[in-house]
Amino acid sequence: MTNNKVKIKTEKLDVFYGQKQALKNVNLEIFNREVTALIGPSGCGKSTYIRCINRMNDVIETCKISGSIKIDGQEINNKQIDVVRLRERIGMVFQKPNPFPKSIYDNVAYGPQIHGLADHKDKLDQIVQTSLKKSALWEEVKDRLDEPGTSLSGGQQQRLCIARAISVNPEVILMDEPCSALDPIATAKIEELMEELKKTFTIVIVTHSMAQAVRVSQRTGFFHLGNLIEVDTTDKMFKNPNNKMTQDYITGRFG
């Protein structure tokens, strides 16, 4: 590892949904300018974990988070932090595509507009275009930018959400199974995009595809029943994991 700087660090992270504990004492470091893959069986808390990083769990009334989450050394799990500023820096692509029921153009332009990233129309057009190109959607939608985003297919909607997330140039991008609804070609393009993005940004991706984790990530974390079982470089994790459970999961023996 050449750029071994910790971007996100969680310590003793516990998350409860009401009585139910979804994450148990998770200590995880996510490094700058790397892709970190989170894997694990369904319901193990992967989404819960990445939703802590941009404080998206705040919107769930029953959700209680304790422990420390630091970004660039700054604690974000407290009341003082400005979550609006935080989420501007940390983009997110949700597990289920959720485009706004507005035009394709407006879907991508919304973020730059509210943050004042474009002072005139040409600049905004340009941001929309580059974002859609990066998310491999431009060719399919360039002639119908004013159609509603919800009229796209599921995979196209997911790429639209990726374009929306990268349009505001976040430092960190959290992706919750971004390719689960995509065909191999679009998946390849998104993986290319991650390759490109990680030169400047930090990426956390939740995936159920071991092959994808191997292809795109430098580090991999394995969750099981709310516990972080093991985290290491992707190489090590897939070739020679320390933990028996990790071994079983990645070889497809359970989960």
Add this chain to the structure above:
Amino acid sequence: MSKEELLKKRYRAEKRFKFYGLTSVILAILFVLFLVNVIFSKGKGAFSRTTISVEVDFNTEKLEIKNNPTNEEIQDTDFYDLSIESLLNVYKTKGLKEEKDLIRIFSPDYEFEIKNFIIENKGFLNKTTIIELTASDDIDQLNKGNYPRHLPEERRRISDFQLLIYDKLVEDNKIQKTFNTFLFTNGDSRDPELAGVGGSLLGSFFTIIVTLLLSFPIAILASIYLEEFAPKNRITDFIEININNLAAVPSIVFGLLGLGILLGTFDFPRSTPLVAGITLALMTLPRIIIPCRASLKAVPPSIREGALAVGASKVQSVTHHVVPLAIPGTLSGTIIGLAQALGETAPLILIGMVAFVVDLPSSPVDPSASLPVQVYLWSEQAERGFVEKTSATIMILLTFLITMNAFAVYLRQKFERRWS
């Protein structure tokens, strides 16, 4: 039972069920048709008016008026003698009794009608012309075929002599039937042929405007706050339960509230659209808040999360994304709430909107009637003319209600969205 029989039984059950359903639908439609038919056949007469052609000689000397009078000067002139003279010219009479009978076939506003005619048509000064004067209620009903003219004379209000005049006038083509604009422009009156819903239309209009201005913004802000910002705890649960309770409170209770607080404590002007509007706004508030909250709730949380995730503030996610999606449901809820308020009678009776008001209101603080109360007032009158006006008012009221509800349905369907 064999499989065949079971299958047959199932089909029979299905057929029976369809039959019951269809019967209920047909029954419901028949009831509605019956109701509409009754109202329509009773009310349609009110839309026409009977007039009698009268020759009037606008001689300025006889009127003791200048040759080029202003409107005010005409207004101040006495037209009584001219009017009586013109009316008496319609038919030859002998004696005071016959003269009286002749004058009674006209609506008592003849002098006013003649004066108004000349104010609007000054060119006829010093000329003789034919004017259409409104016939009395009895002649109107006689002309519409509703009057029992075959009863013996002492049992009807139209005398034999008046019948004689009427028949002669019909023969001479001097009786006309025209569209009754009075129905829409006049205020209430003791004379059915002159009474109109103009005053109550305006009264209802002002009332609904006051109700809308008060209840809509409050309901919208309250529902947005409760749905999007308020923490979910005992207090908000309590508020929610009570909003639902309030929506179920009988409207007359709100009338008592208006009577006690607005009229009693604050001394607001009685019988006015202002008080009616405030009272109905109180009644309508919970009825608007409930559908508003429902349509806000129907916006999927993923839309809010999508907005928050690109760094929108809570307020931005609500105003940019949630509210626009909830607007159609909100508006249709509001319209239906207002339609209910428009048809409400009981609370208005309590706050004194049953007063007999002849003048048209020109602002929400003028005493006035309202459409449903007008129905109530006229339904208590015995004259045939008021009976048909009652039905006509119901028709007008129903037209407004149906239009408003249709608009609400249109809004809902046009802007209904589906999201992934």
